[in-house]
Amino acid sequence: MEIKAIRGFNDILPDEIGKWQFVEKTAREVFEGFGFSEIRIPILERTELFARGIGEATDIVEKEMYTFADKSGNSLTLRPEATASMARAYLEHQIYTFDPVAKFYCIGPMFRYERPQKGRYRQFYQIDAEVFGVDNPMVDAEIIVMLIHFLERVGLEKLELQINSLGCRKCRPRYRQEIINFLKKKSFQLCEDCQRRLETNPLRVFDCKVETCQAAIVDAPKVIDFIDRECQDHFGKVKEYLEAAGLTYILNPRMVRGLDYYTRTAFEVVSYQLGSQNAVTGGGRYDNLFQEIGGPDIPGIGFAIGMERLISLLPKDKVFIQHPHLFIAVLGDETIKKAYQLINQLHLEGIRAELDYEGKSLKSQMRRADKLKARYVLIMGEEELKKGRAVLRNMEDKSQEEIPIEGLLNALKEKVRRKV
């Protein structure tokens, strides 16, 4: 039987890779321009890191983690997100002793055992950016500005930035109680999961996609009405800084985000072109995460962009496939060696050139050049070669010219590069 990939795990094929490379390159350029450095963290971590960092009563930890015991019996987990690992690395290497502020980004695969569907996979890619060590609201705005700038740079349109404040350790318990009281009266309307969430993590009901649960929370108390003075001031400043940067946002009092560690500012960017899996990116402040994983009291804020969803939104008219610059059509055994030498030189110069390996007819070689969308074809026939010449055909306008073999490399470099 033919072996197939695991459900929810995708191949990213060469005809799509141009988009991925473009997105990654743009992220690196934009983020580095904002003073962020790349960090690469392991794909496997101790299960404890996520259980404590993300929170036991979250969807991720409750049911989405790829957890297994290794040969020594340690419980390990394929990372479902990057923030906890980045925080761990920051603590483990005492990066804070160098400078209290750290700005990191990370690009790579995450793993969650979810039901695969459009926009939702079991291995998916994220671009993450985090700032550790600052609780100043200026940084909340700064990271959101960077995110929006990046999304615009890759060409996304019709996005909506939603923000909310989730309060802090001091004021959230009061809200939590309020929500429990409110939802208890509606518990008959809640799905089985949410009945359980009511006990363990009532805010999670907001994230539930079941219709009756959504209906139950329509007039639920809003977190924003319960946050304390300090959190209000903080949120007020975030909004001021966003406005100062010229960003428009929507206040979404129902956005509570899936993870336990979020405090104060929470944000999401949604696209109405995505259907039900509409969040392209989400993030927020997490001022308790470091302590949860055994570190000192260090604040943090960050976001994670889902690359598959982002890529599905890229402008359709943009071309990402790299076609050959040149196809060399060879006729006659004598010429093959010459063509081989030439193509090696071209490759060393970074010119994408292709050759026929199968001794096919000129017609069939031309067909292949056409299929590969090569910009030029160099026809090297025995007759022409004897005269010290070869024929260069421009596949776009179909014009042809003879060019001397002497200095062929330079002539080709000149032509092919002109329109890169």
Ligand code: ATP
């Ligand atoms: P959702 O509500 O869609 O499950 P989430 O809150 O679980 O999202 P985060 O943990 O905030 O998502 O991850 C950030 C981004 O990663 C999401 O906005 C989304 O674009 C992407 N993402 C999350 N889970 C998946 C998945 N299983 N497959 C593909 N992309 C995903």
Ligand code: MG
């Ligand atoms: Mg999720």
